[in-house]
Amino acid sequence: MKTDFLKSLLSSSGLSGFEIPVAELIKEKWASLTDELDQSALGSLHGLKRGSGKGHSVMIATHMDAIGLIVSKVSGEFLHVANLGGIDIRVLPGQAVIVHSERGDLSGIIAQPPAHLLPEGEAKGAVALKHLLIDVGLSARQVARKIKIGDTVSFATEPTEMSGGLLAGHSLDNRASVAALTLCLEELQSRDHIWDVWAAATVQEEIGHMGASTSAFQIRPDIAIAVNVTFAKGPGATNWETFELGSGPTIGLGAVNHPFLHQQFKELAEKLEIPFGIEILPGRSGTDGDDLQISVEGIPTIVISIPIRYMHTPVEVVATKDIQRTARLLTEFVAMLDADFLEKIVWDD
Amino acid sequence: MLKIRKPQLNLLEKLTNATAVSGDEGAIRKIVRVEVENIADEIKTDAMGNLLVTKRGKGRNRLKIMLAAHMDEIGFMLVNKESDGFFQFAPLGGMDPRQLAGKPVWVGREKVPGVIGAAPIHLVSPGQYNSTIPIASLRIDVGLGKPNVKVGDRATFATKFLRMGDSIRAKALDDRLGVAILIELLKNAPANIDLLAAFTVQEELGLRGAKVAAHALDPDLALAIDSTPALDFPVHDGSENIRYNTKLGAGPAIYTVDGRTLSDPRIIRWLSETGDAKKIPYQYRQPGSGGTDAGSIHISRAGIPTGSVSVPGRYAHSAMGLCRIKDWENTLNLLHAALSDLSPDILKEAR
Numbered sequence: 001m002k003t004d005f006l007k008s009l010l011s012s013s014g015l016s017g018f019e020i021p022v023a024e025l026i027k028e029k030w031a032s033l034t035d036e037l038d039q040s041a042l043g044s045l046h047g048l049k050r051g052s053g054k055g056h057s058v059m060i061a062t063h064m065d066a067i068g069l070i071v072s073k074v075s076g077e078f079l080h081v082a083n084l085g086g087i088d089i090r091v092l093p094g095q096a097v098i099v100h101s102e103r104g105d106l107s108g109i110i111a112q113p114p115a116h117l118l119p120e121g122e123a124k125g126a127v128a129l130k131h132l133l134i135d136v137g138l139s140a141r142q143v144a145r146k147i148k149i150g151d152t153v154s155f156a157t158e159p160t161e162m163s164g165g166l167l168a169g170h171s172l173d174n175r176a177s178v179a180a181l182t183l184c185l186e187e188l189q190s191r192d193h194i195w196d197v198w199a200a201a202t203v204q205e206e207i208g209h210m211g212a213s214t215s216a217f218q219i220r221p222d223i224a225i226a227v228n229v230t231f232a233k234g235p236g237a238t239n240w241e242t243f244e245l246g247s248g249p250t251i252g253l254g255a256v257n258h259p260f261l262h263q264q265f266k267e268l269a270e271k272l273e274i275p276f277g278i279e280i281l282p283g284r285s286g287t288d289g290d291d292l293q294i295s296v297e298g299i300p301t302i303v304i305s306i307p308i309r310y311m312h313t314p315v316e317v318v319a320t321k322d323i324q325r326t327a328r329l330l331t332e333f334v335a336m337l338d339a340d341f342l343e344k345i346v347w348d349d
Numbered sequence: 350m351l352k353i354r355k356p357q358l359n360l361l362e363k364l365t366n367a368t369a370v371s372g373d374e375g376a377i378r379k380i381v382r383v384e385v386e387n388i389a390d391e392i393k394t395d396a397m398g399n400l401l402v403t404k405r406g407k408g409r410n411r412l413k414i415m416l417a418a419h420m421d422e423i424g425f426m427l428v429n430k431e432s433d434g435f436f437q438f439a440p441l442g443g444m445d446p447r448q449l450a451g452k453p454v455w456v457g458r459e460k461v462p463g464v465i466g467a468a469p470i471h472l473v474s475p476g477q478y479n480s481t482i483p484i485a486s487l488r489i490d491v492g493l494g495k496p497n498v499k500v501g502d503r504a505t506f507a508t509k510f511l512r513m514g515d516s517i518r519a520k521a522l523d524d525r526l527g528v529a530i531l532i533e534l535l536k537n538a539p540a541n542i543d544l545l546a547a548f549t550v551q552e553e554l555g556l557r558g559a560k561v562a563a564h565a566l567d568p569d570l571a572l573a574i575d576s577t578p579a580l581d582f583p584v585h586d587g588s589e590n591i592r593y594n595t596k597l598g599a600g601p602a603i604y605t606v607d608g609r610t611l612s613d614p615r616i617i618r619w620l621s622e623t624g625d626a627k628k629i630p631y632q633y634r635q636p637g638s639g640g641t642d643a644g645s646i647h648i649s650r651a652g653i654p655t656g657s658v659s660v661p662g663r664y665a666h667s668a669m670g671l672c673r674i675k676d677w678e679n680t681l682n683l684l685h686a687a688l689s690d691l692s693p694d695i696l697k698e699a700r
Contacts, residue, residue: 086471090479113582113585135664160453163461237472312470314452
């Protein structure tokens with residue numbers, strides 16, 4: 001798989017609520033792949049790829065925002081930060097970061113002060129976020145001039161290819177899915193499809209799916225697919241919620257996932273001989289799907305996920321073939337949507 | 350005064366991007382050899398892998414001065430491959446386990462990319478959110494397929510040199526700063542001394558290379574050139590930080606007492622007086638634990654008058670350190686000026 005676009009997404013900032021840089025990249029890419037491209041009031045991108053039929057539409061939502069940090073206080077040479085999204089404080093000390101200031105991007109390091117400068121009780125175990133500092137290597141005067149409260153701080157690990165067709169980097173959650181959706185749009189260029197496809201790059205998923213709920217309201221699709229990442233097996237991650245890396249996309253099963261859509265995706269994957277896993281999501285899925293489903297009068301929804309290792313760390317790892325498989329599954333699903341599909345979505349009582 | 354300019358920055362970039370975990374210092378040895386072979390009077394690699402370079406002066410009564418900078422850096426060794434393909438690893442050198450999770454690494458001499466991951470926070474029980482992930486639970490992941498990696502390979506943090514304004518961010522500034530300074534001193538060697546440069550191995554495992562280097566070189570006086578932590582952070586309660594070890598931007602750190610060595614008082618005086626006379630800023634490293642190659646050198650043979658000078662650096666022994674270019678330059682100049690003024694009389698002074 002060509003990874004240039006995905007790598008550019010990973011190297012771009014775009015934390016929850018501050019998605020402009022990554023949105024610009026996606027906009028540029030989707031401009032030629034969609035018939036209409038618009039941005040919602042909250043900043044989500046809506047790309048319409050028209051089908052040959054009339055009226056029916058499927059929305060495929062991939063959130064483009066990433067977790068990170070935000071400057072909460074400037075203190076001499078150092079910055080204090082708060083979290084944007086579900087940050088694991090145990091992976092923060094010694095990380096390379098980029099501070100996004102109005103005066104340009106500044107490289108920095110997350111500093112863990114030595115135990116004797118911390119309150120008793122912080123000496124052991126993970127140091128609380130409020131005691132960690134960002135060091136940008138500048139004098140207090142320069143820091144005061146360049147950085148202010150509210151500037152965002154992204155991880156800075158470079159996207160790196162690893163053995164076996166893997167890619168490591170931060171923000172694969174959920175830019176891997178954005179890449180899959182983009183690949184799907186590319187494949188649809190040479191495919192006939194009856195239904196309209198709304199490709200959505202949503203905002204603010206990591207702080208509560210605000211983009212998905214508002215985008216679904218605006219688009220009012222007949223069915224919705226949330227594409228996200230799920231847990232690949234790895235050290236400390238071996239339970240039933242985890243999947244082998246490179247074992248294909250997962251198809252959600254549980255309250256958020258309409259049973260008919262689940263069945264359709266499963267049969268389609270089997271027919272296409274695309275390997276897949278069943279992701280058991282008993283209640284809420286923790287994805288855009290939760291809010292797509294309860295938008296407007298309710299939307300039949302399914303969650304499709306790509307397994308990644310070390311989710312929410314700066315070294316997430318994905319198998320690129322899983323991105324390709326996810327794209328193919330989405331493309332084939334869109335292509336099989338016929339004029340009567342909606343009528344088939346019934347409750348099996 | 351000597352300057353840190355583009356060539357010096359480029360050399361430090363090359364030195365810090367190279368990997369040389371204790372016991373496998375060949376990559377640095379090679380870079381140093383290329384830099385100094387045309388100017389050295391003698392150059393040899395000893396039984397342990399120390400690179401010993403002699404640059405003789407001119408005239409009579411020249412002191413034999415040993416300058417030591419260690420080539421090795423902290424890192425890891427892959428110790429076991431598990432059935433699922435992940436590698437267990439052991440740290441080489443002192444490390445805070447809290448600095449490991451979520452970092453990219455380079456494995457082996459070919460720098461095969463890998464990562465030290467962490468279980469997703471979503472799958473961690475709330476009771477563990479604030480606890481250290483022990484090294485025993487961490488693994489090095491080098492991906493699928495058949496990467497060129499095996500048990501016994503060493504690994505380092507995958508950190509690339511970066512200039513940040515007046516600062517530098519890189520791995521292994523401890524002690525590539527010392528190596529860079531020692532190369533520069535060889536290139537600008539004062540004629541009044543015989544300069545015995547020891548690019549040492551296995552410092553991070555207990556000052557092991559310096560022990561045999563000092564024995565072989567048998568110097569009249571010795572200095573270790575290293576990088577020492579700057580712990581000049583704010584204190585959580587806003588009180589004055591009185592245990593900062595050294596401060597960034599305050600110049601070279603002259604050692605008085607560390608965990609391994611009481612520096613020779615004559616050397617402390619000599620370096621301080623040079624700084625005062627030449628108006629080169631310097632600071633005293635706060636007495637405390639830790640040690641440099643001086644710890645081995647000063648008790649070698651029948652005893653060798655020894656001291657240490659370090660470039661202050663933040664975040665040593667983690668994925669990336671930070672130093673000020675000006676501190677590096679001032680350290681180079683303090684040493685160069687002090688050596689240029691050195692007279693054999695120093696050894697006749699009262700301790």
